[in-house]
Amino acid sequence: MQPQNPAEALVYKTLLWTWPLYGLGALYIVGPVLGWLLGGLALTALYFGPAMRRDLKPHPIPPVVWTWVIGMALMLPILWVGHVNWDFSAKTTIRSSIGWAKGWALMGLFPLAGAVLPIRREILVRGQCHVGLWVLILAPILLAAPYIGLPERIFTSPLKVVGGPGPQYFSVYFYTFDPASWTPRWQFFAPWSPFAALLGVCMVLFALEEPNNRWRAIGIAAGILMIFASKSRMGLVGLVVCTIPPRLLPLMGRTWAWFVLAGLTASLAMTADKLINAVTAAISTFKNARADSTRVRATLQRIAEERWWEEAVWFGHGRPAPGSHIVEYMPIGSHHTWFGLLFVKGVAGFLALFIPLVFQLLLGALDATASKRGRLPLGIVFVIILLSFGENIEIEAYLLWPGLMVLGIHARELATDKAPFMQQKRRSTVA
Template sequence: MDQTAHHSRAPEDVVVFFALATTWLFYLVGGLYVLGPVLGVCLTAVLAAKLYFAGSDVAVRPPHRVPAGVWVWIVGMLVMLLALEIGHASNNLGIGQTIKSTIGWAKGWALLALFPLIGACLNIRLETIIRAAGIVALGSLLLTPLLMFAPKVGLPEVIFVSPLKLVGGPGPEFFAIQLYSIEPTDGSTRLRYFTPWSPAAGLIGNMYLIFALADRRKLWKWIGVISALCIIVFSKSRLAIAAALFIWPLVVAIGQARRPGPWLLATVGLFLVTPFAQGILDTIDATLNSVKSMRADSTRVREALGDIAVHRWWTEAPIWGHGVVERGPHFVEFMPIGSHHTWYGLLFVKGIVGALALAIPLLWSLIEFTILAFARSRTGQIALAMVILMTFYSIGENLEILSYLMWPGLVVMGIAAREVATGSEPESP
C-alpha cells in the first residue's frame, strides 16, 4: 500500500494528477500547448502565495526551500532571456519582434525552470506522476489500433485544428488533432499520438517508458511499458529507438554500481565476449548505418542545417547570436536555420551565452542525479533518466518547443533536487 495514502493530499498534488491524467482529453480539444504554460504559471502563483502566507496566521502547508540544483536552472533560463533581449537589440529586430520572442521564451525555456521549481517546493508526490502517467499510457495503448487503421479505412490525417491556435504558438500542428502522417519518401505511416510530430512522440514515449519502468504496480507497469514501446516503434524515430535501448539500462547500472555482483558479472561477461569483439563492433556499425539510412534525406537536411548554423554563428554573431531563426536556402528545403537541433539553434539564435545557459544546468543535474541514483534512490533514477533523455534529444529536437509536453519529467527532476537538498533517505527500488 502507498505509504502516503494515509496523509491528506495537497491541492497542488491533486491538480497535477488531473492535469496529467487528462492529457488525451486536452489533446482532443487542441489544448495541450495551452495546458503546459498555464499549469506552470498557476502552480508558480500557488508557490508564491504559500510563501507570502507562510509567516501569517493563515493555515497553509509551507513550501519547501528552493534547492541549489533548481536555482541553477532558474539562473540559466534567466540568462537565456538576457541573451534573447541583447540578441534582438544587437540585430535591430524591433520592439514588436522582441515582445513576441519574450512571450515565446515564457512558453518554452521558462518552463524548464518553473516545473523543477514546482516539483521541488510544492507538495507533489512522485507516485502522483507515475500513476497519472499510467492512465495516459492506457489511453495511448487503447487508441493505437485506431490510429494504425485510420489510413487503411480512408480517415483523413488531420481531423481539425483547434480554435485555440489563436493564442499563438510555433505552428498549427501544435493545435491539430492528427491521426497519422504519411512519410513522403516511402509512403509509410508514422504516428504522432498527442504530440506535434513523430520524433516528438518518440521523446514522449521514452519519458513514459521511464515512468512505467519505475511503477511498482505490476499490471500498470506492463501497460505502461507496452504503451511506451508502441509509441516509440510507431513513431519510427531513430533517436527514440536508440534512447530506449540505452537510457534505462545505463541508469539501472548506475543504481547497482555499489553492489559487487554486477561488477563481477560484467567482468566475466567482458572476458567471454572479448574473442568476438570485432564481430560485435562490425554488427553495431552496420546497425547504426542501417538506422541512419532509414531516412537519408532527413539526415542530409539536418546535417546541412547544422553546418550552416555553426558557420554563421561563428562568423557573424558568436556571443549573443542572431536573435531569431532564419529561413534556410533551397537545398535544406527552406527549413529554418537553427531548427531540428537544440545546440545549433542556441548557438545561431542566442550565441555561446545561450548555449552555456542550457549546458551548465544540464551538467549540474546530470552530476547531481547520478550521485542520487548511485545511492539507489528511485526518484534519482527517474530524474537521471530524464536528464539523459533531454541531453539525447537535444541533438535532434529543440527542447524548449516540447517543454509543454515534458513537464511531468521536469517536475520529477524538482522532486529529486529536493531529495538531494534535504538529504532524505533514498527510496528502495
C-alpha cells in the same frame, strides 16, 4: 492515489485530461498556463512561508533548481541582447519574449514547482499511467485509421489564434504519412512522431516506478506502443539508453560486477576489429533508414555552426533564420538544441542550459548509484539529452513538464534526506 493538496490536484487532473485537451487542440496552451500557475504558487508559498496553509508548506529551493531557474531566466536578457545586436523591431522582440515565456521559462518553472511544493512523485507516476490507458483505448481506431479511409488530420483548433511555432501544435491527427517511404506513422498527442516516441520512453520510465502491477503493465505497454508506432529511430535508441543504464549503475559498488567488466574488456580486446566494423555498419544502417532526414539535419547543423562562429559568437542571432531549398526550407537553428542555441543565443545561451543540465545529470547519476530513487530522474535527464540532439527542447517543454517536475521533486527529496543529518551534526558540534 488521491491528491492531498491543491497543487497535486491541479497536476493530477491535468494528466487525466491530457487526451480530451488534445482533442480540443489546447495542450500547447495548457502546458504554459500550468507552468506559470505552479511557479506562481511556489513563489507565493515561499513568500508567505509559515503563514501558508498547512498542506502547501514550501520546501527550500535546492541548489540544482537554482541553476535551472537562473539559467532559464537568463535566456530572456540574452534574447534581448541578440535582438538589439541584429536590429530586430520591438514587435519581433515582444513576440520572441512571449515565446520565451512558453518555452525556456517552463524549464525553470516546473523544476521549481516540483522542489518547493509538496507534490509527490507517485501522483505523477499514476497520472502518466492514466495517460497510457487512454493510449491503449484509442489505439485500435488510430492504428486502423489509414487503412479504413479516415483522414490524416481531424481538424486544426481555432485556439491557434493565440500564436505558436506552427499549426501542428493545435491540430488533432489520426496519423501522418512519412514523406520518405509514404507509410503511415502515428504521433498520438504530440505535434510530430519522433517527439511522440520520446514521450513514449518517458511513459515507460514513469510506469517502471508504479507499484501497482496492473497500472505498471498499462503504462509500459502504452509507452512501447507509442515508440514503435511512431517509427522513430530516436525512440528505439531511447528505449534502451534511458531505461537500462540507470538500473545498472548500482552494480558499480559490487565487486563481482568489476570482475565481469574486466573479463568483458579482455574478450573485447581480442574481437575489437569485428566489433568496430559491426558498430560502424549499425550506425550506417541507422542513418540510411531515413537518409533524407539525416542529410537535412546534418546540413542545418553545419550552417548553424558556421554562421554562429563567423557572425555572432557570444549572443547569437536572436532568432532562427529562414532556410533555403538545400535544407528543404527548414529554419537555421532548428532540429538541434545545442547548435540552435549557439546560432540563436550564442555561447551565453549554450551555457545557460548546459550548466544546469550537467549538474542535474551528476546528481541523478550519483543518487542512482546508491538508491532506486535516482532511476527515474536520471532516465528523464537522458531523455532530455537525447531529445536535444534531434529537436529544439524548449518548444517541447509544454509536454515534457511531468519529467521536468520530477527533476525538482528529486532535488527536494535529496535535500530532505540531508536535512536531519545536518541538524544532528550541528547538535553534536554544540554539545
